[in-house]
Amino acid sequence: MSDPSSSTSFPTTVRAGTVLLLTNSFLCLVAVNMVNTNPIMSVMAAIAATATITMFKARCPVSLLWPVTALAVVAQTMATSGVVSVPATVVVSPIVALIQGFLALPM
DSSP states (O other), X not given: OXXXXXXXXXXXXXXXXXXXXXXXXXXXXXXXXXXXXXXXXXXXXXXXXXXXXXXXXXXXXHHHHHHHHHHHHHHXXXXXXXXXXXXXXXXXXXXXXXXXXXXXXXX
């Protein structure tokens, strides 16, 4: 008898991981490029990058999960620096990066 909780309904594939990597690359570019002109859009791109990891981490292979997460952390750090002062970014950014890391854990 098999445990239904151990079977996943979404298979882990390299293709899904590659799509996730490309999506977060685009969102990171948007966050970095819009930090000076439109900081709210930059923050929205960073939030979307984190949400994408959280929702689709089960489909992404672990070998591609760390660069996808790193892109989200870069997007978040740049977006935060455009919205709040530099001293506040130095305090807030590591805390948010830690939360992003926990959200990206493959569970």
